[in-house]
Amino acid sequence: MNDLNSGSTLITGGTGFAGSHLIEYLLNQQLVNPELLHTTYYSDVPDYLAHRLPAQNFHKIDLTSIQATNQLLALIQPKFIYHLAAFASVGNSFEKSRQAVLNNISLQLNLLEAIQNQVHQARLLLIGSAESYGISQPDELPIKEDHPFRPVNPYGVSKLAQEMLGYAYAQSWQLDIVRVRPFNHIGERQTADFAIPSFAKQIVAIERGHQPTLKVGNLDAIRDFTDVKDMVKAYQLLVATGISGEVYNIGSGQGKTMKEVVELLCSLSTVSIQVEVDQSKLRPLDIPVVIANNERVRQLGWQPTISLLSSLQRVLEYWRAQ
């Protein structure tokens, strides 16, 4: 197992959704000394994070610049890198396809180049996505890591390209890279571009009398939800014990219809919620079923610990506090 205090740790995108949970987890569990923990950020450092790390460990960096990325790695000399910075919205990835694809690929490429140039021995956790699997045949479920790639949106393509760049650099330059393919994850601080927070935000608006009905997309879709707090535990575990060159699904292994999830959320509301399907929320093509086979990461000792209901409860409370 890697000693996580044997060198410094860099989280790109540490002020984002998963990133902020990861920072809290690493610090709360005393897995990493705060002096050794660095993060990049894009616009602002949120208040709840600002006091958790020394001020100089927050780096405002344009990761689309190879010069800036090189300089950052030369300065920090990280031994462990969690690369979470990305254009993350699947739903927006057709409308903003250039941003999603070119941004994600450009960041990954710069980071790989900078690792090769500056910190050749560093371990990189490369974040792919279950979106790269795309459409599954019934006999391909639950989805194993060797499932074919049939992405149906630019986001899924961008994450596949990130992974494959990591694969090529690892093979050609002996970099230490562990890849993960997270399935849907939820929790506080996720933006309302995503389905669950959008539902929660609307329910709060209904509770406050600002909105009459809950507008939803395709309720037949089956998805595999993991609490973001369980997700970032897996990230840390993989940096500590993952096999170099290997790729790991991270998901609960349980499929839920979006209808079930909406019903659970509604059951947590203080008022009665009327649900309405909004055609504008339907995607050009929605993948019918996504369920993870998580055997590989389970063998390292990971398992989900937080129930869907309690995740949803927290998400709802987060939006009530906004």
Add this chain to the structure above:
Amino acid sequence: MNDLNSGSTLITGGTGFAGSHLIEYLLNQQLVNPELLHTTYYSDVPDYLAHRLPAQNFHKIDLTSIQATNQLLALIQPKFIYHLAAFASVGNSFEKSRQAVLNNISLQLNLLEAIQNQVHQARLLLIGSAESYGISQPDELPIKEDHPFRPVNPYGVSKLAQEMLGYAYAQSWQLDIVRVRPFNHIGERQTADFAIPSFAKQIVAIERGHQPTLKVGNLDAIRDFTDVKDMVKAYQLLVATGISGEVYNIGSGQGKTMKEVVELLCSLSTVSIQVEVDQSKLRPLDIPVVIANNERVRQLGWQPTISLLSSLQRVLEYWRAQ
């Protein structure tokens, strides 16, 4: 079968290596009326092509611009599109990784967006690459289209990303896309960034007394070579008869060691050639064996017709004429 004169044809990169052979093939075989054949170009139109098409059918366009790409497709309204424009050098793709990856992906994305916006019914031939397969296990040879993706250089990643973007757009927006994965192809006009033309150019220099020895890279590598003239025949056949959404390997199905190829080339020289392995020509990681399973394209009636020896003879004559 698609009637190739039922609308106009656009070739992106028609003044490049494969592109120029494709234009000549389509015109020489009278498969497309020259009035209906358009091409983009990057810097100049070579003399041997300039007289083959009406001057206004050569379009100097920056395909990295979505505006320019949209305007071009709105103007031409192509029914058939061969997208050959790309950063093509595998050997340079680590050194110039940003160019290779971002350029190829950006062009593909723009073209897909422009097709969706302007000519939704057009058929696109999307050029992937056997480089996306990367490393094969012995039981995975010859390489079928469902071989896993293990690219070892940025070029192979860029071509995979292009394909997957095509897949995602086709699935989500019902575009008519046929994908191909060409294996190595050779012929006159290929630049000396590639192995065979580099060898031929050197042999000519040796014949002229300008260079003492033939410097080569890894001679143990096994590759599958197809004449570019056979390759472009397959491209035309697939536009005419390929199955929408399908992907096709194009290669001879025959593996040759680079040593055999070098020996054949040397046997065609007028002088005795001394061969020397140049460490600087070795790649960080060279794929040991690449051989195509070409059954799928053979079922459409394609087969290679030109022997390796006569391809090499033409390549050598091309460099003698420079």
